[in-house]
Amino acid sequence: MRFQVIGAVSISDGDVAVPLTSPRQEQLLCLLVCSRGRTMPAEALTDALWGGRRAGRPGKNLQVLVHRLRRTLGDPGRIRHDRSGYSLVATADEVDAWLFDDLAERGRRALDRGDLEVAATLLAEALALGDGPAYPGLHDIPQLAHAAERIEQERRQVLAARLDAELALGRHIQMIPELVALLAADPLVESSAARLMTALHRAGRRAEALDVYQRTRAVLAGELGVEPGPSLRALHAALLRGEEIPSPAAASPGGEPAEAGEVPEAGKAREAEREAGNAGEARPTDDRAPEEPAQAPALLPPPIGDMTGRDAELGEVIAALARPPVVCVLSGMAGVGKTALAVQAAHALRDSFPGGQLFVNLQGAGGEPVTPHQALGRFLRALGVAGPAVPEGVDERAEVFRGLLSHRRVLVVLDDAADEEQVQPLLPAGDGCAVLITSRGRLTALPAARGVPLGLLDSGAAVELLRAVSGRAEFRRGHPPAEELAALCGRLPLALRIAGARLAARPHWSVPRLVSRLAAEHDRLDELTHGPLSVRAGLALGYSGLAEVPRTLFRRLGLIETPDFAGWVAAALLDSGTRPAEDALESLVEAQLVGYAGVDGVGEPRYRMHDLVRLHAKERAAADDPPGAAEAALGRLAGAYLALAEEAHRREYGGDYTVLHGPGRRWRPDPATADRLLADPGGWLRGERLGLVAAVGQAAAAGLHEVAWDLAMSAVTLFEAQGHFDDWARTARTALDAARRAGDLRGVAAMRYSQGTLEIFRQRYAAARPHFEAALQGFTSVGDRHGQALTLRNSALIERVEGRLESALAAYRRALGMLREVGDRHAEAHVLGSIAQIHVERGDGGEAEPLLRTALRVYRELGDPRGTAQILNRLGGLHLAEGRPADAGRAFQEVLTTARAVGDRIGEAYGLLGLGEAALLDGGLDQAAAHLDAATALAVGLGEPFVAARACLARGRLAAESGEHERAAALLGQAAARFDEIGLPAWHARAVEARRAAEGLASRP
Structure with a gap:
């Protein structure tokens, strides 16, 4: 459970909001939060809540209020009572105000010990917990007003500490926009001006930094009639002298952050050296020979003047290279601007490397990269080594190169490197040198290299x-x-x-x-x-540098029509084992032709292809693949989706139950891979939803009609549980068209059955009937007894909900015999539960309960949690009909717990609805309202009109129980209209009868 008081007051339990039912509950909760788990005396609470307006029995009023808040929270243990008073039982992670204090304290401790990266992260997390004042709307209560002011002051201190940590980390360019906005919000804060001036100066924008001082000075004089303070004046003077300015938080571990502009003792010593020597250049502090200014190569290409959107990355590269010795690797796909950024950074740092700047395009992405031998020859000549004196061997050239740079401050830019082996001989050994490498790969094998990945522009x-x-x-x-x-x-x-x-x-x-x-x-x-x-x-350069298998995979990946994809698809596209396919895929990642997209819900890495790269893959496939290769690869991909979806359904349902399969060709991953992917079958289905939908469409377009309709039916396992009705409709329609074109009568019948089932889930019973009639005729014509049984089962449901119970019972019994004949235990259990429901609606619980217990046992034997939850839901309904709210509540709670565990959102809506109805029957009106509101919100979001209508009916009855007869009549009228729209006459009649009763009570004087 999460408690929020910063920016807004709210409670949530997982993804479900827990609404507070009165302003007093909100006030009480916030008072308990601001005491941070400590006991708050009952008298102090009553004074805060009622003050001079206390009723005659304030202690009793407080007890009632606490009781109601406990019911709202659904956990009485959340509010502890002892002789002293009351306290909230929660962890710091559950209360945003408590978590803010903890993160702020941990961030300050990290800052004190000099752990700047950790400090910046923790302080940023604290600031991200909420926007706006704490305890909003409740500042008329003194305790809450004081607590809100404390948090606001703390936020300002945390912000200052976080800014100082970021600047001390060298992130000056990245911080400039935030610092500009901060100073604009309050131009009188000198510390904000100091931070912005420091950041601008360190980013090479000295004139702008001086302008900030002049504007701040003018504002202070105009608004307050004062001059800037000594710290800001000292910073201004240092800028005018061209001194190197330390970041504001460059404090020693355990010390206080230095004021902006204040130079620590070590900095003063370095300043003295600069005064004595060359401007901007420290004198040598050891026995090394000074630099030889005669040969200072300047091989950099000209910078690009219109580079845009790279301030953050540019700042990171500059900050890294400003502290030699260092190797920085700038990586990214072709065309992302690596070279432009590298050249820009190198030019910005020219004054920091008076020994020169070396540059070479290593052409690593192409088929003929520059060798280290060639690059070293060029470097040595640029450094003044005469042609005849350049050694012949690469090792000797590398030794001379390192010797020449051992006492120099030189920046080496290695553009478009192929791999670590190509650049290793080109790395200098001098302490004053820095190396900037651009590469499509990350070159992670280079020791101690700083990586800066370059992505697309926003x-x-x-x-x-x-x-x-x-x-x-x-x-x-x-x-x-x-x-x-x-x-x-x-x-x-x-x-x-x-x-x-x-x-x-x-x-x-x-x-x-x-x-x-x-x-x-x-x-x-x-x-x-x-x-x-x-x-x-x-792109062609990158492709030409690949080995044969990665080239083949690159071409095949152009077939994928989803934004991202899992690694297992590579094996299907290559028709290979998992390991060689993974190796080929990683080669494409290293070449930046494929990107890493994160991890899916089952822990598998996912990948993506840029749109333009995908177009190039299609071009290469058309040019390089033999005839039929692409079609065969697509068939394996669709077949792999079918094999995995089929197995996922089997694991979810305990076997090949309630589903029909065709003879379409499967492509099966090796068993170990399948077991890894389907350890959580529901999670795999959720993660592959877009891939499943695309595979149905591609299989249908390729004429693989049997694969298309089989995959569309297997994917219903996901669509049904998650409420993806649009995907269900699209795939069924696509596969139906493909089956019709091929004259596949069984496929046509299967998709008409699926379409009818979808209409049932949408509660469009009249629309479902013609689909089932066509499906039954089709299955009968091809002699498919399983298909007939499933169709009869769902047709019987229409009869039942429309009130024709005898007709429904006959259809269910006919389906039951067929299902036992074909061995579909899952569907058999479902039919038993449906027959039991008819007995419940007839008021014959004695007939219903044994059937439900049998169905429950079957589902548990099959290991099917969703089927188990459905029968428990029916048992809960039976208990309600028999007036047993406690038994009903236990059943519905298990429904809710199970549904949430397996990600069955529709089942979750039914569980919440049942809990609301049970609480209503038991007289727990507040609890009933909370559950019914949550059920309504979820049902509306999922497009589940039956649950929404039943929740509306229950809320009407709740209003009637609370004496709100006019509101009850309105809600019950809405419920009646919804049931009528769905086509449920029995439920419509119940709502109409309840509405009339409420109207009668409302009309009484």
Whole structure:
């Protein structure tokens, strides 16, 4: 359970909101929260809650209020009572105000001991717990007003500490936007101005830092008539002298953070050295020879002036390289802007490396990368070694290179590195040198290398880059044509530059014209070419550098139509074992042709392909694959989805029950992989929902009609439990069309049965009937007894809900005989439960209970928690009908617990509904209201009208019990209308009868 008092007052139990039923309950809860688990005397509580307005028996009023709050929480032990008073029983993780205090304290301790990264993280987590004042709307209670003010003061201190930790970590560029906003919010806070000045100065924006001082000084003079304080003046003076300014929180472990502009003792010593020597360059402090200024190579390409959206990454690279010796690896896919960022950072650091800047394009992504031998030869000549003096062997060249750089401050930029082996001989050994590497791979085997991954631009930065390159002034954030163009370019900087350059070269082109040209996938890579710039060329280099198996997998991955995919699909596409497929996939990840997308619900890594990379994969498949290869790979992929979905259903239901399978070809992963994936079958189905839907469509389009309808039916296990009715409808319709085209009568019947079942779940009983009639006719024509039995079972349900109980009973008994004949124990248990329900509706609980107990035993033997929950729900209904609310409540609680454990959201709605009805029967009106409200919210969200209608009926009865007869009549009228809309005459009659009774009571004087 979670208690929130910062920004808003609320309670939640998991994903379910627990509504407080009165303002007094909210006040009492907040008073207990602000005492932080300590006992609050009863007298203090009554004074705070009622003050001078206390009733004659304040102690009794408090007891009643505590009792009601306990019922709201659903756990009496949450509020402890002893002789002294009351306290809230909770952990710090459950109460946001308590967690805020704990995180703040842990963050400060980390800051004191110099653990800046941990401090920044903890303090940021504390600040993220809520926005706005604590205990909002309750500040008329002094205790809560004081507690809210304390938290607000604490937030300001935590914010200051977090900013100082971030700046001490060298994140000056990243922090600038936040510091600008902070100072704008309160221009009189000198510490905010000091932090912003420090960040701007450390980011190389000294003039802007000085401007911040002048503006702050003017505001202080105008508003308060005072000059800036000594710390801010000292910082200003240091900036004017060009001194290196330490970050505001650069304190020694256990010490206090230094004031902005204050130079620690060690810094003063370094300052003295700078005064005595070259400006900005410390004198040597050991026996090394000074730098030789004669040969200071400057091999950097010119920087790109319109680089956009990379402030954070640029700041991270600059911060890393400013502390040599260091190796920094900038990684990312082709076209993401690695080289541009590396060159920008290198130019920003030129003054920090007076020994020179070396640069080489290693061409590692292509088929003929530059060898270390060649790169070292170029470096040695740039460092002044005459051609004849350059050694022949690579080891000797590396030794001379390291010797020349041993006493220099040199920045080495190795662009487009292939792997660690290529760059290892090119790494200098001098303490003053830094190395910046760009690579599609992360090069994690380089010891102590700092990795900076470079991703796609966000939407706003992508539009800004388009504006900068194209010169189109109308491009701005929120401009629909520009955002559409950025999306078609996949927010890839190279593609954006090309699109912007094409618009700049063709001022007569409208943006929609270029958008329409890019919209056609088969032409998009052709359109993303301008002069020497080409997205396709960059991708082709990466492809050409792959081994044969990864190349094949790359082409096959172009078949996938989902945003991301699990690693197991690689084995199906390659028709190989798991290990070689994983190795091939990881090769694509290292080449940045495939990205890592996170971990799914069962712990499996998921991957993704950029849209433009996927288009290139399709191009390569069309050019390089033999005829039929793509079709065969697609068949294996769909077959793998079918095999795994079939096994997931089998594990969920205890066997091949309540489902029909066809002869479509399966592709089965090795048993160990299948067991790992399906350890949580429901979790696997949830994680693969988009893949299952896409596989049905692709199988149908490829003429694999038997795979399509079988997979569509197997996926109902997921669609039914999670309420994905749109996916259910789409896959059934797609597979039905494919079966009809192929003349597959059994497939047509299976999909008509599935469509009818979907209509039952949507409570559209009249719409379901023709589907079942067609399905029964189809199954009968092909002699499928199992299909006939399942169809009869669901047809009987329509008869029952429409009040034709004898007809329903006859259909159920006919289906029961067939199900026993084919051995479908799961469906048999379901029919037993349905027959029992008819007996319940007739008022014959003695006939119903044995049938329910038998069905319950079968489901438990099968290990089917969802079936078990469904029978328990019926048992709960029987107990309600017999006036046994305690037994009913226990049954419905087990329904709720089971449904939540297996992720059955519809079952969860039924459990909440049953608990509400049981509490209503038992007289627990507050508890009933809470459960019924939760059931209504969940049912509406899932599109489950029957539960919503029954909850409305129960809420009407609840209002009647509370004496609110007019409100009761209105709610019962709404329930009657809903039952009528669904087509449930028996339930409609109950609601109408209850409404009339409520109206009669409301009309009494």
